[in-house]
Amino acid sequence: MLLLKLYHARLDLHGSAPRHRPGKLAELWQREWKAIHSYQLMNLPISLWRMLILLLALAPLAFYLVAAIAAVRFFTRARAKKLPNFTPPVSVLKPVHGVDFATYENFASFCRQDYPDYEILFCVNELSDPSVAIIQKVMADFPERSIRILSGAAPIGSNRKINNLVLLAREARHEILVQSDGDVRVGPNYLREVVAPFRDPAVGVVSCLYRGIAQNNLWAQLEAVGAASDFMAGALVADWKEGVTFALGASVTTTKSWLAKIGGYEALANLLADDYEIGNRVYKAGAKVLLSREPVWTMYPAQTARGFWEHQVRWARTIRLVRPASFLGLLFTHGLPLALLAAAVAPAAWIGAAYLLAYLVLRLGMAWLVGVWGLQDAVLRRKLWLVPLRDLFHFAVWLAAFTSNRIKWGGLEFELRNGQMFEAHPPPQK
Numbered sequence: 001m002l003l004l005k006l007y008h009a010r011l012d013l014h015g016s017a018p019r020h021r022p023g024k025l026a027e028l029w030q031r032e033w034k035a036i037h038s039y040q041l042m043n044l045p046i047s048l049w050r051m052l053i054l055l056l057a058l059a060p061l062a063f064y065l066v067a068a069i070a071a072v073r074f075f076t077r078a079r080a081k082k083l084p085n086f087t088p089p090v091s092v093l094k095p096v097h098g099v100d101f102a103t104y105e106n107f108a109s110f111c112r113q114d115y116p117d118y119e120i121l122f123c124v125n126e127l128s129d130p131s132v133a134i135i136q137k138v139m140a141d142f143p144e145r146s147i148r149i150l151s152g153a154a155p156i157g158s159n160r161k162i163n164n165l166v167l168l169a170r171e172a173r174h175e176i177l178v179q180s181d182g183d184v185r186v187g188p189n190y191l192r193e194v195v196a197p198f199r200d201p202a203v204g205v206v207s208c209l210y211r212g213i214a215q216n217n218l219w220a221q222l223e224a225v226g227a228a229s230d231f232m233a234g235a236l237v238a239d240w241k242e243g244v245t246f247a248l249g250a251s252v253t254t255t256k257s258w259l260a261k262i263g264g265y266e267a268l269a270n271l272l273a274d275d276y277e278i279g280n281r282v283y284k285a286g287a288k289v290l291l292s293r294e295p296v297w298t299m300y301p302a303q304t305a306r307g308f309w310e311h312q313v314r315w316a317r318t319i320r321l322v323r324p325a326s327f328l329g330l331l332f333t334h335g336l337p338l339a340l341l342a343a344a345v346a347p348a349a350w351i352g353a354a355y356l357l358a359y360l361v362l363r364l365g366m367a368w369l370v371g372v373w374g375l376q377d378a379v380l381r382r383k384l385w386l387v388p389l390r391d392l393f394h395f396a397v398w399l400a401a402f403t404s405n406r407i408k409w410g411g412l413e414f415e416l417r418n419g420q421m422f423e424a425h426p427p428p429q430k
Contacts, residue, residue, distance in 0.1 A: 050345045057342035057355055060335030064362040067233040070240040071370040078293030083192060086199040090118040090191055091172035095164035096131045096182035097124065100301045101215055103134050106185045111142035115191040118178075119146040121171060123164035127151050131182065157269025158414065165265045169256065177259070180251045183299040185213065193294035194253040204258040204287020205279045207247040209235065209295045211377035217302035223311070224300040224379040226390045228371035234333075236370065239291055245283045249275025251296050254282065261285045272314075272414070273322045295375050312393070316401035330398060335359045336391040363387060 092110055110120055122135050132149060139147045153160075153167040169177060176195055180186070197203045209232050212224030238244060252275060259265065262281040268274040283289045303311075320327040339359040343352030367387050371380035406414065 050347070053338075053345050054342050054351075054355075056332070057335075057338040059332035060338055061358050061362050063237075063333045064335065064366040066241075067237050068362075068366045068369045070236040071233070071366075071374045073240060074236050074291070075293075075374045081293065084196050084199050086196045087116050087192065088176060088195065088198075089174040090115070090176045090178055090195055091168075091174040092118060092120045092191075093165060093168040093172065093177055093179040094120065094122045094182060095161045095168065095179075096122055096135075097129065097160070098182075099130045099134060100183055100299050102185065102213065102299050103131060103182070104137065106183060106299065107134060107138045108141065109185045109187070109190075110180075111138060111145045111147075112188050113186075113191045114188045115195075118191060119148070119173060121148050121150060121168050123150040123153060123168050125151065125153070125160060125164070156266055157271075159269055159271060159274060162265050162269045162271070162274050166269070169259065169265055172256075175256050176253065177256060178251070178253045180296070181249065181298070184210075184250050185297040185299070186251070187294065190251075190294055190296065194251065194292050197290055197292075198253070198255065200288070202286075202288050203290060204254060204282040204285065205247050205289045206253040206292050207244075207249075207275070207279060207289075208251040208292045209248065209375060210250040210298045211295050211371070211375040212300050212379045213297050214300035214379045215302040219303045219305060219308035220300040221379060221383050222386060222390045222393065223303075223308060224377070225367075225371075225383050225386045226312075226394060227298070228375055228377040228380045229367035229387055229390075230333075230394065232375060233366060233370045235291065236374075244289045244291055245280055246276045247279030247289065248291075250298050251292075252278060253292075254278065258282050258285065258287055273318045276322055300379075309397070312397045313400050316397050317405065320401045321405065327398075327401070334391070334395045334398065335363050336388055337395045360388070363391070 094107075094110070107122075122131075124132060127149075129151075135147070135149055139145075148171070150164075150167055150171060153163040156163050156166055165179060168179075176198060178191065178194060194206050194208065197206050211228055214220040214224040235244075235248060238246075259278075262278070262285055267281070268277050271277050279289045316327075336359055339355045342355040346352035346355065364384060364387060367380065367384060371377040372384070
């Protein structure tokens with residue numbers, strides 16, 4: 001340290017390191033200069049990495065601002081639009097498997113539509129499915145509705161939901177098809193909202209944003225909070241910046257004509273991301289793909305930590321395999337881990353604190369605009385404070401998505417290859 005101080009004093013007087021000194025003192029000065037120069041070279045990469053981390057941590061903050069603007073843009077415009085009077089006959093297709101805490105109300109909501117002419121077709125894997133009894137009760141409670149139960153779909157591919165949709169589409173009486181999952185609930189204007197855009201024959205797919213109804217369970221609430229505050233935000237940014245080229249699976253409306261142009265549901269029979277694919281393929285066939293202003297509700301039943309993890313990883317791996325570049329780019333949306341990393345390497349405590357504060361303000365502000373103001377999600381309104389915890393879990397899920405191509409779905413394990421799924425342990429052929 002003494003030599004270092006002498007060096008700085010000498011440098012202040014002469015502006016450079018000494019080059020010539022008689023005898024041993026000169027050797028000592030030269031050795032000191034080399035040590036300091038080596039120290040500076042070694043610390044240069046550290047300074048660069050620190051700067052890169054600080055810059056990288058700004059990316060999620062920018063994304064939150066963009067997502068907030070996208071939400072205001074979408075919902076302001078959507079709410080100002082006047083709905084055209086276009087109500088052709090519709091077939092509602094519902095592939096169902098099992099029941100949850102709100103199955104009756106979900107099914108009944110489709111019977112309370114303010115719509116002149118529509119039918120509802122349910123399809124189950126087996127007539128012993130517990131949902132059949134609830135469907136029969138709905139049929140008894142709403143005798144004015146045309147409701148049918150189908151089963152015995154041919155095993156065209158590994159995606160049993162698509163197998164059921166193939167049968168449903170074949171039995172449907174009408175041109176416009178409105179498919180939705182069994183855990184979806186809708187408002188009375190739902191059919192008017194999702195069908196009206198088809199007055200334009202160039203429209204091929206209309207899908208819906210969704211909000212949550214969750215049981216009093218931490219893992220269910222985390223999943224609901226994540227969907228409303230993050231996944232929906234990404235969809236709105238995509239709608240603004242590049243237009244929608246995909247569908248969201250809770251509710252997808254299309255026509256038999258557009259389905260035929262992409263090979264029907266049969267072409268999707270081995271795909272896990274069938275919702276993404278139907279929108280993307282119809283878009284590539286030349287149609288418009290739109291987001292409806294009418295959000296639906298999806299159910300989030302109580303689950304274990306393991307169930308939450310497997311479900312989240314399943315969808316993360318699906319996105320990675322369907323849109324690998326986009327999935328890699330999600331790194332720039334993980335605000336909390338990057339803010340923590342920035343705080344750890346920041347040259348001053350106040351800079352680290354500023355990153356963390358900016359994350360909280362922008363992230364929670366964006367979540368409120370997208371989920372509470374835009375989607376009117378009751379779970380997120382009550383549990384907004386869960387957003388940072390969910391973000392930590394989501395970063396771990398994002399990392400885990402790179403570790404394997406296998407998922408668990410419906411009690412079976414599948415391997416994903418080229419966007420298709422194959423049973424990892426298929427039963428032996430007879």
